[in-house]
Amino acid sequence: MSESRVEIALRMLDPELQVPSYAHEGDAGADLCAREDVTLAPGERVLVATGVSIALPLGYVGLIHPRSGLATKHGLTVVNAPGTVDAGYRGELKVTLLNTDVRTPIVLKRGDRIAQLVIQKVERATFIQVEELDETVRGAGGFGSTGGFETASTQS
Numbered sequence: 676m677s678e679s680r681v682e683i684a685l686r687m688l689d690p691e692l693q694v695p696s697y698a699h700e701g702d703a704g705a706d707l708c709a710r711e712d713v714t715l716a717p718g719e720r721v722l723v724a725t726g727v728s729i730a731l732p733l734g735y736v737g738l739i740h741p742r743s744g745l746a747t748k749h750g751l752t753v754v755n756a757p758g759t760v761d762a763g764y765r766g767e768l769k770v771t772l773l774n775t776d777v778r779t780p781i782v783l784k785r786g787d788r789i790a791q792l793v794i795q796k797v798e799r800a801t802f803i804q805v806e807e808l809d810e811t812v813r814g815a816g817g818f819g820s821t822g823g824f825e826t827a828s829t830q831s
């Protein structure tokens with residue numbers, strides 16, 4: 676099966692950095708690099724520039740996701756994951772990184788691949804205000820209504 680690709684104009688605001696790219700065929704995320712060295716203390720969050728700006732076509736969104744390896748090995752995540760890049764945004768892509776580790780600082784160097792950009796088609800809604808919504812089996816049940824699992828804090 677062939678994949679469909681959309682062409683997206685991209686500006687390198689820092690031409691020495693690696694152009695966002697997919698590591699493997701079929702990858703959904705193109706890695707974004709840090710523009711500067713940054714050290715995150717345990718629990719600290721920092722807005723990190725990537726040196727890239729893009730022009731998404733209308734009908735597309737860019738989603739900035741954490742990288743699972745950095746999350747698992749070091750506790751590095753994106754605070755607002757996934758970050759939303761609107762089609763009309765022409766500024767530099769930036770990533771609000773968070774060190775979730777309670778003990779160890781995370782040292783990032785300029786050029787390190789810190790997050791990944793997923794491009795998706797997106798639907799916009801026309802919101803139609805009504806007095807009542809249709810009935811469903813789930814109804815208003817949520818937030819664990821189907822059950823969860825027991826932990827020390829939930830056992831009485």
Ligand SMILES: O=c1ccn([C@H]2C[C@H](O)[C@@H](COP(=O)(O)OP(=O)(O)OP(=O)(O)O)O2)c(=O)[nH]1
Pocket residue numbers: 739755757758759760761762764767768769770771
């Ligand atoms: O992780 C992110 C999230 C957002 N953006 C940029 C692109 C996006 O189009 C813009 C606004 O993002 P968002 O709508 O999430 O932020 P906001 O706090 O609602 O700001 P605004 O009032 O400008 O919409 O900021 C990033 O570069 N990285």
Ligand SMILES: [Mg+2]
Pocket residue numbers: none
């Ligand atoms: Mg917004």
